[in-house]
Amino acid sequence: MDFSNETPIYLQIMNRLKSDIVTGKIKMGEKLMSTRELAVSLRVNPNTVQRVFKELENEGICFTKRGMGTYVTEDEATIALLKEQLANDLMMVFIDGMKKLNYSLVEIIEKVRSYGEVNK
Amino acid sequence: MDFSNETPIYLQIMNRLKSDIVTGKIKMGEKLMSTRELAVSLRVNPNTVQRVFKELENEGICFTKRGMGTYVTEDEATIALLKEQLANDLMMVFIDGMKKLNYSLVEIIEKVRSYGEVNK
Amino acid sequence: MDFSNETPIYLQIMNRLKSDIVTGKIKMGEKLMSTRELAVSLRVNPNTVQRVFKELENEGICFTKRGMGTYVTEDEATIALLKEQLANDLMMVFIDGMKKLNYSLVEIIEKVRSYGEVNK
Amino acid sequence: MDFSNETPIYLQIMNRLKSDIVTGKIKMGEKLMSTRELAVSLRVNPNTVQRVFKELENEGICFTKRGMGTYVTEDEATIALLKEQLANDLMMVFIDGMKKLNYSLVEIIEKVRSYGEVNK
DNA sequence: GTGGTCTAGACCACA
DNA sequence: GTGGTCTAGACCACG
Structure with a gap:
């Protein structure tokens, strides 16, 4: 992540995830890292990641299995x-x-x- | 101007002026509208136009003749x-x-x- | 079960059981599936089914015969x-x-x- | 707001605003209270209101004029x-x-x- | 003054 | 352990 960049961190993360999904780096139906994990690995606050997941879900790109994590949609x-x-x-x-x-x-x-x- | 757009209004104005200058709609050396005129015609806060002119000057695209207004550079x-x-x-x-x-x-x-x- | 639904899985199960009981699909006094059976057939965590049965008991809709399973109440x-x-x-x-x-x-x-x- | 209610505060607020808009209590194009104002009047954290506005905007119900506040859509x-x-x-x-x-x-x-x- | 982002830290329900 | 909500408080860009 580029913290000195003007575009919000959560958008940077979203964009990266989107392009990873679109290019197949992350496969359909695959489980994403947990909010906490991803937060740690990106050195970012968990709330920020949380927001990313929520928005991706709003856009239909991800869905969450309650208590089990967040997954990429299976809809091609x-x-x-x-x-x-x-x-x-x-x-x-x-x-x-x-x-x-x-x-x-x-x-x-x-x-x-x-x-x-x-x-x- | 699009007030519900995410890109700042002052940037929207700057971009419009720049492309007008670059395409010759506004000619080299031409006098621009006064801050107040432009603000009124765009229904925008005068501070916002102020900022536009200031930044255009910083980039060397315009210059100010004191008391006479702001002009487009004459440097091709x-x-x-x-x-x-x-x-x-x-x-x-x-x-x-x-x-x-x-x-x-x-x-x-x-x-x-x-x-x-x-x-x- | 709909894992990407916002209503908790245990509630989804409860509601289904309740409506099956109320509509007579499951009869009064009938034995319910065991926790493990039900968990397997719904592809759900056994803890989740446990909770369902516990809450149904609390509401007086089911009762447990120790070592013999869980039964629907016989009280009309x-x-x-x-x-x-x-x-x-x-x-x-x-x-x-x-x-x-x-x-x-x-x-x-x-x-x-x-x-x-x-x-x- | 009902803080002891299980449905999240931000959803309670959203729903209230939606029904106020739909029933005409809040008119089309009208300016909403600022995040801070509304937060104070509801005794809620500004971030919570912020979230409400953001979601309403995502749903196309509101839009924001930069630096001027949040407005109800004008689209009937x-x-x-x-x-x-x-x-x-x-x-x-x-x-x-x-x-x-x-x-x-x-x-x-x-x-x-x-x-x-x-x-x- | 406005909205927007971010962090830190707490607490909850669910599986 | 997972996601989800909320607060408090800080900082920023914009108008």
């Missing part, structure tokens, strides 16, 4: 949708931003390509 | 650089984000292309 | 009362809730009727 | 939907519960009517 569709949404959000911000700077679609693609080749 | 290089920076920031966030989602460069470009064609 | 009055209580509890929550939403008695009845007809 | 449809949902949730729990107790629709309606007449 939810996870596929999540991936789409994450990608789309990124794209919207990016492309709309670029268009406001008067870049054409062709120019945008060219810039992405050259950026990618430099940072291979 | 500064503005060109600004455009590069804005575009680069957008790209970094976008591409890093997409890579965290396990998209390859080829896939990213494909997605951008199809997004662009849909929203022509 | 108790069971009749139980049914009344369960129904009344449901009604109070429902009607008070609807009144807080400003529904009149007439509207409530109309809504119940139409709900019932749709879900025949 | 959202509120109408909310009312429907609240009523439907109550009905489902009630009617399904009654059916599990072997009450027929006719009996249910009769019970509701008599309950209503007694508690006029």
Whole structure:
């Protein structure tokens, strides 16, 4: 976690978990670390982790078995949708931003390509 | 302005001004609206506009003629650089984000292309 | 059992047993499954079933013959009362809730009727 | 607030606000009390109120104007939907519960009517 | 002044 | 042991 970062810690954690789930690092149905464990391993207050789990649950990405821990959803569709949404959000911000700077679609693609080749 | 948006209002205003400057909607050397005028027209607290102008000055994009108002810089290089920076920031966030989602460069470009064609 | 439900598992089990008793699916005086059997068949921790039986006893709905298992009470009055209580509890929550939403008695009845007809 | 109640305080507050909004006691677009104010008036920790506002916002019932407070949504449809949902949730729990107790629709309606007449 | 985040530490119900 | 709630108190960014 980056404590000096302006984006809230709980969001940083959420985002990391989301991308881990979406990329399969954490598998569907898998049990997540307990709040306390994760809190210790991230050197963060348990309440902060608690909040993360609660929000992930609100978004349908996790569910909790009472007294047994928090698990990743077993619904493939939810996870596929999540991936789409994450990608789309990124794209919207990016492309709309670029268009406001008067870049054409062709120019945008060219810039992405050259950026990618430099940072291979 | 979108008051229920999470990005601070002063940043929303700054970004709008920046893109207007970069795209030439506001020309080099042009006088900007006065703090009060802009505040009224955006229905925003004058303090907020104050901050915008101050930060734009810090970044060398504007300068103040005492008693006469705030003007856009007349230095082409500064503005060109600004455009590069804005575009680069957008790209970094976008591409890093997409890579965290396990998209390859080829896939990213494909997605951008199809997004662009849909929203022509 | 629904492990991701907010109502405690022991209550879910209790409620199911109660309604089975009240509706006669489980008869008066009948022997219930043993703690272990029930725990296995519901895939639940034996402690949880223990608690269910204990609470049912407290409410006078079951009784234990030492070494022989747990039995449903043979007292008709108790069971009749139980049914009344369960129904009344449901009604109070429902009607008070609807009144807080400003529904009149007439509207409530109309809504119940139409709900019932749709879900025949 | 009922501190000895088993349902969490923040939910009690949420429910009260929701029903106040749905019944028009709090009007659309109206500003809510500030977190601190409400916390004082309910004799509750500000964090608890904070949580309430956050959840209401997640559900689209409120939105916050940065630095200016929290406001009820101005979207009629959202509120109408909310009312429907609240009523439907109550009905489902009630009617399904009654059916599990072997009450027929006719009996249910009769019970509701008599309950209503007694508690006029 | 507003909302938002975080910590520390306590307590509870549940399995 | 698990998640969940609550308080007290601190600090921050924003308008």
